[in-house]
Amino acid sequence: MGEGISGFTLLPVSTAASLVGMFSFLTVMRWWRYAGHRQVLGFQVPVPGRWTLLSGVCSAAIIGTTTLAYTLPGASIVFMMLLMRGGVLVLAPLVDVLSGRRVRWPSWAALGLSFAAVAVAAGSSVSPTLTLLAAADVGVYLAAYFFRLRAMSHLAKSGEREVSIRYFVEEQMVATPLLVGTLAVLALLGGEGVLGDLRAGFTEALSRGHLLSEIAVGLLSQATGIFGGLILLDGRENAYCVPVNRASSVLAGVLATGVLAVTLGAPGAGALELTGAALVVAAMAVLAVPTVLAARRKAGARAASPPGDVRRVSAASARTRGG
Template identity: 80%
Template sequence: MYAFGYFAAYAPYSALTKALSGGLLPGMTHGISGFTLLPVSAMASLVGMFVFITLKRWWRYAGHREVLGLRVPLPGRWTLLSGFCSAAIIGTTTLSYTLPGASIVFMMLLMRGGVLVLAPLVDVLSGRRVRWPSWVALGLSLGALVVATGTNVSFTLTLVAALDVGVYLASYFFRLRAMSHLAKSGDPAVSIRYFVEEQMVATPVLVALLAFLALLGGDGILGDIRAGFTGVLSRGHLLEEVLVGLLSQGTGIFGGLILLDSRENAFTVPVNRASSVLAGVLATWGLSAWVGLPGVGVGELAGASLLVGAMAVLAVPTVLAMRRPRPSGALP
């Protein structure tokens, strides 16, 4: 269920972000830079996060402390740091889809493939046993990365993407380590507490950082960020920018809940990554039909097929368990 939610949020999120940055929507004369998109999308994500947790009534799971006579939810030390990492992941993910000349699928494979490599490393460091379906799925997922990326990648793109990808992967490494240590216990209350405390940090930190950078002023990136705040109405695409933020928060919610599953990271990460890459393929098809961008290449389609195989392998233990005869007297 969480994997489908992640897929359903990621496909329109990546397509709409690419369309806005490329100036592809009706009435647009030029694209909106990734740094200009971030302020509105981050604020929309913040609102979406608070609404979701409130509707689920999950605030009670967070740690509470008394501040000025009031009991308020506050994160712990590790969930605070994990929230900072999650903020970095949100920002770098949105920016990755605005890099000139980068296809959605290529950037997703570049970043997702790195996390796939990190997954078993984190499991080993955390003392978790990696089962054979997870190893097979990991191999298929990495194979998908190699097949879909191919050799047609410009050196300039690699330089531009390097910092974005580096921050993204470093943030994921710490986040997976913290999850493995604190939350992947099989106790739903523990997982929800981690999720709430991390989420209540991530988007507020991102919005605060963007506001600080906008106040600094200047040209280049700082100017783009300031324009994200000051030109929100003049750009004429407020609804689409808000939708990018809400969909981004949707991917954060469903993606986080997938990763908090008690099974090893070599299981949860391929499920998470495969859902997003398949969503990227759908987004690329959609943009091709909608605005005439290049469609999905043969290599990218082959990579997506390998990911479908990886998800099928991961389902093997569940299918076998369902077919196993129940012991007499067991509950239905």
């Protein structure tokens, strides 16, 4: 985007694109039917529940604070990354304990490796300066993630597909509309500083000359929200799901850095970033251990069973997948 624009100016178009992207996704997937419905004026209208409404508000806060985090003046981008990603990693086992979930050893090990990856990637380049606005941004982000993970653990992390989809739909039908509506109200108020930037985000979208880039930011941000949200809704403990979510982010950052280095001549990933990525790969390998061992045990049991037992096991597996 050349000289770049204010993060607050970027929010209106990017969040509006996120709104269109999310509602299009839910429609194409035909997931609206999973939401709770209520009859309004003779029509069945999807409505959120109490917990999904709270989670949607938190998700809206996460979207907004994430977009702002790397655009705030006077705050180190790397330091913001460390606080936000590392903070959520710390929250994961805390939420599990509060929710009465057992945290298995692979999750503890991957959690430690993921946190080490964030810290190593930051390395000596971290400038531990934090403006008041940046501190507020991080605080809102972590508080929103805490309540969102708590809500997910309370209602949706059961391993049942329909329950997870229902939660996801009801949460997302609140999140982006709420954020876009809030930004629109603030823009109407107008004024100097942040309010002026928000109004410019709406009124000068065409004149800035990079509308497609701003729309792409919103659509790609929403895509990470879709896949990241579904990862967090997995039935396993948060100490498992959060490292998977955060590790994916670290690997994406390393890949993007490499692409920018090749295509635009930007600085490539340094030794510390690559070391952090290697720790992320190690964390993912540790998380895969229980699945691999379970698959080997199942294969061994089938090999040791008589042919008739194997057929019965296969039929039972087919019925389970069908259900």
